[in-house]
Amino acid sequence: MLIKRPDPIPILPSEITDAGVHARRRDFLRLSIGAGLVAAAGQPLLPARAQPPSGERLSIASRTDYAAMEKPSDLEDVATYGNYIEFSFDKETAMGLANRRLRVRPWTVRIEGLVRQPRTLAIEDLLRLAPLEERVYRHRCVEGWSMVIPWVGFPLSVLLRQAEPLGSAKYVELVTATQPDTMPNLRSRQVEWPYLEGLRLDEAMHPLTLAAVGMYGQTLPGANGAPLRLVVPWKYGYKGAKSVQVIRLVEREPQTFWNKAQPEEYGFYANVNPDVDHPRWSQARERRIGEFFKRKTLPFNGYADQVAQLYAGMDLRKHY
Amino acid sequence: MGRFDAVTDRQLAGLKTVLFLLALVPAGRLAWGAWQGTLGANPIEAVTRGLGDWTLNFVVLTLCVTPLRKATGWVWLTRLRRMLGLFAFFHATLHVTSYVWFDQFFDWGEIARDILKRPFITAGFAAFAIMALLAATSSNAMVRRLGGRRWRDLHRSIYALALIGVVHYAWMVKKDITLPAAYGAAIAFLLGLRAWWRWQERQRQLAGAYLKKPKGKVIPIAIKR
Numbered sequence A: 001m002l003i004k005r006p007d008p009i010p011i012l013p014s015e016i017t018d019a020g021v022h023a024r025r026r027d028f029l030r031l032s033i034g035a036g037l038v039a040a041a042g043q044p045l046l047p048a049r050a051q052p053p054s055g056e057r058l059s060i061a062s063r064t065d066y067a068a069m070e071k072p073s074d075l076e077d078v079a080t081y082g083n084y085i086e087f088s089f090d091k092e093t094a095m096g097l098a099n100r101r102l103r104v105r106p107w108t109v110r111i112e113g114l115v116r117q118p119r120t121l122a123i124e125d126l127l128r129l130a131p132l133e134e135r136v137y138r139h140r141c142v143e144g145w146s147m148v149i150p151w152v153g154f155p156l157s158v159l160l161r162q163a164e165p166l167g168s169a170k171y172v173e174l175v176t177a178t179q180p181d182t183m184p185n186l187r188s189r190q191v192e193w194p195y196l197e198g199l200r201l202d203e204a205m206h207p208l209t210l211a212a213v214g215m216y217g218q219t220l221p222g223a224n225g226a227p228l229r230l231v232v233p234w235k236y237g238y239k240g241a242k243s244v245q246v247i248r249l250v251e252r253e254p255q256t257f258w259n260k261a262q263p264e265e266y267g268f269y270a271n272v273n274p275d276v277d278h279p280r281w282s283q284a285r286e287r288r289i290g291e292f293f294k295r296k297t298l299p300f301n302g303y304a305d306q307v308a309q310l311y312a313g314m315d316l317r318k319h320y
Numbered sequence B: 001m002g003r004f005d006a007v008t009d010r011q012l013a014g015l016k017t018v019l020f021l022l023a024l025v026p027a028g029r030l031a032w033g034a035w036q037g038t039l040g041a042n043p044i045e046a047v048t049r050g051l052g053d054w055t056l057n058f059v060v061l062t063l064c065v066t067p068l069r070k071a072t073g074w075v076w077l078t079r080l081r082r083m084l085g086l087f088a089f090f091h092a093t094l095h096v097t098s099y100v101w102f103d104q105f106f107d108w109g110e111i112a113r114d115i116l117k118r119p120f121i122t123a124g125f126a127a128f129a130i131m132a133l134l135a136a137t138s139s140n141a142m143v144r145r146l147g148g149r150r151w152r153d154l155h156r157s158i159y160a161l162a163l164i165g166v167v168h169y170a171w172m173v174k175k176d177i178t179l180p181a182a183y184g185a186a187i188a189f190l191l192g193l194r195a196w197w198r199w200q201e202r203q204r205q206l207a208g209a210y211l212k213k214p215k216g217k218v219i220p221i222a223i224k225r
Helices: A020-025 A025-041 A075-080 A091-101 A157-163 A257-261 A306-313 B009-036 B043-073 B075-103 B106-119 B120-137 B140-144 B148-155 B159-174 B178-208
Strands: A062-065 A108-113 A119-122 A133-140 A143-155 A171-175 A196-200 A209-213 A230-231 A244-250 A287-290
Touching: A062 A257, A075 A091, A075 A143, A108 A157, A143 A157, A157 A209, A157 A244, A196 A257, A209 B178, B009 B043, B009 B075, B043 B159, B043 B178, B075 B120, B106 B120, B120 B148, B120 B159, B159 B178
Parallel strands: A062 A133, A108 A244, A143 A287
Antiparallel strands: A108 A119, A133 A143, A143 A209, A171 A196, A171 A244, A209 A230
């Protein structure tokens, strides 16, 4: 074995830390921490990220602001930050994959179940079903962040009426796309696929409930649920099923994805409610993406005047 | 004797400097990313979570020191342990600061309610409190004041805080527990090693290994009294 011992090397005076500097080492540490915090606090929030794929321009018949003139979030943020867990449990991975991979043509949407006239609509026909409206809605995620998004679409009621729901229909179940070749997380056994969502029929028929086909004047990016998604602005974001393929009218309350996964944490109703905490975190406040400090969360996400009467007499703590 | 079995004080000082600078890289990258706006749409969450990840990383590194020392025979590794532990505390402090400042904006009432009501915050706070105690007693003066044995027993609470830290992480995630499970496995392995050594030591004692005559030639050494 080669044994090599370094010769003792004399320490030069120039190499010894000055006693004064040594004495101030903790100040240096404090200063560094302070500088780090200041840097974090003063950050300009200017995104220098990849642009989402741009969709086709949509011709919009009318525009309505339902977000009290709040400034819409940056398109880059909306198209890159969010959940699409068929792709990944990690937000940014999921959104990136969905934007690149999700196959949106050919696409049909089937309306079935308790209807007089079951329908299968090609996405091209669906886009011409009604004049497209732009609606600026607040969007509140159950995780405690929020955005303001100009969606493009038409009321879901327009779509449902195409199939003429029967009187026995009380709920709407939405089944979303499963593409095993594009969605790697479908292999995960931690949750049960497909992603299902549901609404009570009166919620589904409410004029605020939107069948969205676009945002920011263009067709939806994959990550945001192309080519057709649900937007229910007074509910937590997870109710807004993405890439919808089947709309089924049913008599009983349908099972929903998150409710099945963690029933004590995610309810069927999922109305935005600052007074009912998620078991693991408070819902009293939210971080608006692009803002620094949290702001107060509004009951029904600020749409109480329009929707509170749907829940008259209900215990919203029980029906969370 | 291996090449790295012994290091001079000067080499150790150099090693410590390199380690110190390396240990600043993760927080530096986060600060730079926040400044440049490259941390995604929710930079505050990215910073808070990044700091949490690095707290756990440094706890794991700290727990690696003794196994690594035993495996390599490099006793000087122990002299790097305090710095690694203090860097775990450094990241934990920034992690907590980010929560207190950006999430709660110094609303102490709300913070107290969070600690009492939300198990994942209770766990995180408990781990941080233990870590603060260890950081406060990390100096040579504190070792002398407490006495070696008591100090060592106190600092073994890193085992508990590591586990509580992983529980904090696991209770925070929405559904996917892959990463908390990976940290849990790493820490369980590192703590399992220690349990194994203890068990072996106990077996040796029970077998009276210390009473038996050692094999081979015995080199007498003089002990001054």
